[in-house]
Amino acid sequence: MTPRRTVQQELTKEMIMDAARDLFSEKGYQHVSMRQIAKELGYSHGALYYHFKNKAELFYALVENHFSMLNTVLDQIMKKEMEPGEKLKEIFIGFIKFGLTYQSHYEIMFLIKDEEVRNFINEEPNHTYEKFAKSVYSLCGKNVSIQDVWFIFLSLHGFVTHYCRHVVGFEEVKGLAEAHANFLLRAIH
Amino acid sequence: MTPRRTVQQELTKEMIMDAARDLFSEKGYQHVSMRQIAKELGYSHGALYYHFKNKAELFYALVENHFSMLNTVLDQIMKKEMEPGEKLKEIFIGFIKFGLTYQSHYEIMFLIKDEEVRNFINEEPNHTYEKFAKSVYSLCGKNVSIQDVWFIFLSLHGFVTHYCRHVVGFEEVKGLAEAHANFLLRAIH
DNA sequence: AATGTATTTAACCAGTGGTCAATAAAGGGA
DNA sequence: TCCCTTTATTGACCACTGGTTAAATACATT
Numbered sequence: 064m065t066p067r068r069t070v071q072q073e074l075t076k077e078m079i080m081d082a083a084r085d086l087f088s089e090k091g092y093q094h095v096s097m098r099q100i101a102k103e104l105g106y107s108h109g110a111l112y113y114h115f116k117n118k119a120e121l122f123y124a125l126v127e128n129h130f131s132m133l134n135t136v137l138d139q140i141m142k143k144e145m146e147p148g149e150k151l152k153e154i155f156i157g158f159i160k161f162g163l164t165y166q167s168h169y170e171i172m173f174l175i176k177d178e179e180v181r182n183f184i185n186e187e188p189n190h191t192y193e194k195f196a197k198s199v200y201s202l203c204g205k206n207v208s209i210q211d212v213w214f215i216f217l218s219l220h221g222f223v224t225h226y227c228r229h230v231v232g233f234e235e236v237k238g239l240a241e242a243h244a245n246f247l248l249r250a251i252h
Numbered sequence: 253m254t255p256r257r258t259v260q261q262e263l264t265k266e267m268i269m270d271a272a273r274d275l276f277s278e279k280g281y282q283h284v285s286m287r288q289i290a291k292e293l294g295y296s297h298g299a300l301y302y303h304f305k306n307k308a309e310l311f312y313a314l315v316e317n318h319f320s321m322l323n324t325v326l327d328q329i330m331k332k333e334m335e336p337g338e339k340l341k342e343i344f345i346g347f348i349k350f351g352l353t354y355q356s357h358y359e360i361m362f363l364i365k366d367e368e369v370r371n372f373i374n375e376e377p378n379h380t381y382e383k384f385a386k387s388v389y390s391l392c393g394k395n396v397s398i399q400d401v402w403f404i405f406l407s408l409h410g411f412v413t414h415y416c417r418h419v420v421g422f423e424e425v426k427g428l429a430e431a432h433a434n435f436l437l438r439a440i441h
Numbered sequence: 442a443a444t445g446t447a448t449t450t451a452a453c454c455a456g457t458g459g460t461c462a463a464t465a466a467a468g469g470g471a
Numbered sequence: 472t473c474c475c476t477t478t479a480t481t482g483a484c485c486a487c488t489g490g491t492t493a494a495a496t497a498c499a500t501t
Binding site (some may be wrong): 074106107108109110113114189 | 478479480481482483
Binding site for chain 2 (some may be wrong): 446447448449450451
């Protein structure tokens with residue numbers, strides 16, 4: 064039998080999650096097998112089941128992680144001392160920046176299609192959206208309806224989704240992102 | 253062996269494509285098997301291979317079809333006699349309706365990440381976007397920049413993408429789609 | 442009857458998620 | 472140093488799915 068690896072090279076949850084994150088966001092949940100993840104890491108697929116009960120649990124671990132990251136981004140911006148209009152713009156751009164900086168995360172959070180997985184992730188997107196919506200709503204005053212906030216979200220979602228697909232980093236579309244934010248601001252004033 | 257069917261009931265390319273279209277747009281390419289399509293039609297799965305070389309060929313036959321469908325949708329609306337503002341709204345809603353009615357094809361047209369497939373579909377998305385952009389631009393007068401048209405597209409794209417992921421048909425979000433169209437109209441006026 | 446065409450059936454093959462006994466390495470006493 | 476326990480890893484294995492193919496069969500037409 065192949066000799067066991069030394070301690071330094073031992074498989075960790077983190078190693079698995081890193082590999083899985085890349086594969087999942089590149090190919091989608093369905094198109095990634097536990098065997099592929101293991102191969103990417105240079106381990107046998109059985110080893111993964113020592114660290115995660117099953118494929119879904121591994122996936123879920125990733126998701127939780129990423130949602131709390133985005134929540135933090137939003138919280139940070141809301142804490143800043145600045146004019147509401149500017150802050151609103153920061154929120155918009157912050158969302159885009161997050162999506163394009165952590166593309167693979169974003170895909171998993173908002174772009175995964177698989178129903179089986181979706182049932183799993185139910186609450187987090189809602190919770191994060193709530194945070195987004197409350198922030199936007201409170202910064203807009205009464206110029207804006209609940210529905211408009213949703214449309215703003217969908218619009219940002221469209222922006223991120225498109226440029227995710229074309230594998231572009233945030234810096235490359237920073238200017239466009241600002242223009243898009245302004246476009247949305249115009250829609251509500 | 254099960255007795256063979258009479259001539260009137262013989263399987264045709266059209267019958268297969270009709271069944272496949274429904275299934276693909278309901279469940280997505282990956283989640284539909286040749287066996288399922290055959291079962292839906294009441295034939296054995298082997299029979300499909302008499303009419304189509306393989307699953308991909310069957311699928312591409314549908315895709316070609318749907319690009320020209322979207323173009324036709326846009327052309328039809330442009331031909332109508334109506335006020336520019338109303339027409340613009342129709343364009344927006346027409347796009348959404350198309351996207352949510354033929355979800356799996358929309359995915360291929362605008363959402364697919366797979367490079368292999370993308371090389372196959374190179375020109376059509378650009379061509380279709382050109383048609384969309386020209387239509388919108390001409391209906392807006394000078395209130396709108398080229399960039400704004402792009403943002404409108406991204407916004408519609410976000411709407412469709414989101415509801416594609418949540419496997420909802422157009423009828424279920426018809427009202428929302430109209431509100432979204434109005435939202436975009438407000439952004440450019 | 443003969444022929445060509447459409448269809449069914451069974452089988453093949455590659456791949457999947459998941460389980461598990463066997464086993465090797467590491468670490469801690471004594 | 473040896474022994475023992477814990478931990479990590481492996482690879483064989485199961486039951487299953489799905490695309491594809493080839494042989495066998497039924498039908499319609501001639």
